[in-house]
Amino acid sequence: MSHGCTECTHIKRFRSDLIAEGAILGEDAEVAGIVNEPVLSDIDDPVASQLETPQQQDSPPDGFPRGYICLAVMDGKNIPHQKCALHICERPLVNYRNGRFCEVHLDLAEKCGIVSCGRPVREVGALTCDNQTYIEWYKQYRNRFTRLSFPGVQRVIRRQQERGDANSSGPILRVELNPLGDLPGNEVVHTFKAGSTYCLQTIQWACGHPIGWARSEVFFIQVLSIINRIWADHPEAKPGFIAYDDACSLLRHIVTQDSRDPWLQSTKFVVDAWHYIGHLATDALCRLWCNPQPTNGSKPDLVRVEVDINGTAHQTRAFNTETAEHNYDLFIHALMMLYAERVEKRVQEKNLGLTDEFWAEALGHDEGSEIQ
Ligand SMILES: [Zn+2]
Ligand SMILES: [Zn+2]
Ligand SMILES: [Zn+2]
Ligand SMILES: [Zn+2]
Incomplete structure (x- = not known):
């Protein structure tokens, strides 16, 4: 926690600094350095309305030192890895060739693969009980996976893109499954297949200096517990800003858990510029809180003013996070x-x-x- 350098730690800035440097403040939700004309629809978002509008002191407080702020960058990478099929279990498989369970959950092989059912399988080696609905559901599940040909994969990806639910940069392939009763297919909790990936979360200062790492599923509850653990003994060293791909989901999770969580006082969670522009129209929380370099003067720490050869002042970003991202x-x-x-x-x-x-x-x- 003792690291500091000029790439990750800056003297605190205020709105008055921007104005003194000649910045022309922009509209809400504009991103410095990127030409964008945000269309701001009204979004009814109960979580966003639990947070007040971001506050920024206009000028340095009289008679006090300016202080400083640090920016940390968090990144998650998926690592393929086989684990117990039980969704809440992280243990390794006993048998990596065709096994589904860890040592502790081996006896689940004798139970129906639909976790909420809990009845015994209909015969040794079967994956469900004798409930006909479950038998049929498993059949279509198996068929979807084994018959996923290349054109089939392309079709699924295309359909996802048409529907616009590929909210990450690359195409994501989620096999479409029939609903089971009222439950959408992708929400059915089952043990038909060993679990497959985890996420390696790394967190570094903006300069690339490592702070910590942990493995997690992509659930925000775990990302929150990771940052809680890293700064547990040094709450005073929490960064003023954390840049993270999915900062808005993390922020939403924090607010939903506890709207007075200390993270909301200590740290602003920001996304990258492209995420921000893409998410503006649909996510009020992201729009209000996660702008990585707002031109409206609401986060002067993240913005520098540069004057070009014609003497025009431009706002640009104050931290370069590429080193950290490529580390x-x-x-x-x-x-x-x-x-x-x-x-x-x-x-x-x-x-x-x-x-x-x-x-x-x-x-x-x-x-x-x-x-x-
Ligand atoms: Zn540094
Ligand atoms: Zn297990
Ligand atoms: Zn069953
Ligand atoms: Zn967002």
Whole structure:
């Protein structure tokens, strides 16, 4: 928690600074450095209305030092990984070839795969009980997965794009499943298949200096518990800003849990500019709180004023977060190097190295050859 440098830590700025620097303040929901003309529809959002409008002091308080702010960047990467089929369980599989459960939940193989049912399977090896509805549902579930041909995949992706529910940058493939009773197909909790991915969350200062990491499912409850844990012993060191792909969902989760959560006082959660522009029209919370560089003077810490050769003042972003965002590969590389070092050490300690005799036998060289 003791790190600080000029790329992640800036002297606190105020609205009066922007004005003194000649900034022409823009409309609500405009993003500095990006040409956008936001269309602001009315959105009825009970969660957004629990938060007051963001407040920013106009000028530095008299007789006090200015203070400083830090920006942290959080990032989640999906890592393919097999785990117990029970949705709430994170343990590894007992059998990675065709198993579905961890050691603790092995006996669930004898229970109906529709978790809310709880009755025994109809015969050994079956995945559901004898309820005909469940048998049919499982059949269509299995067919959707095994018959997912390439054109089939393309069709699903196209349909998702047409409906506009691909709210992340790349196409997401979610297989469409029949509803079970009143429950939409993708909300049916079942154990038909081993669980498959988790998310590696990393958090760094804007300069790229690592703060912490954790694995999580993509549920915000876990992201919140990660940042709670990281700053548990240093609440005073919480960053003024956290930039995160899905900051608005995280913020929504925090407000819904506890509208007086200390995070709401200490930190502003911001998304990236493209997310912001895309989310403006439909998400009031994102619009009001998550703008990464508003031109209206509401987050002077995130905005710099630059004067071009014609003498015109432009607002631009104050933090460059690219280093932090691109650091992931470096982390993995460093991790692998450390691990390699550890393995090498073990090889030496236990005398497991390959000997000259080994090489002579393996490659058929005579003694005294270049192998030594
Ligand atoms: Zn730094
Ligand atoms: Zn389990
Ligand atoms: Zn059942
Ligand atoms: Zn958003």
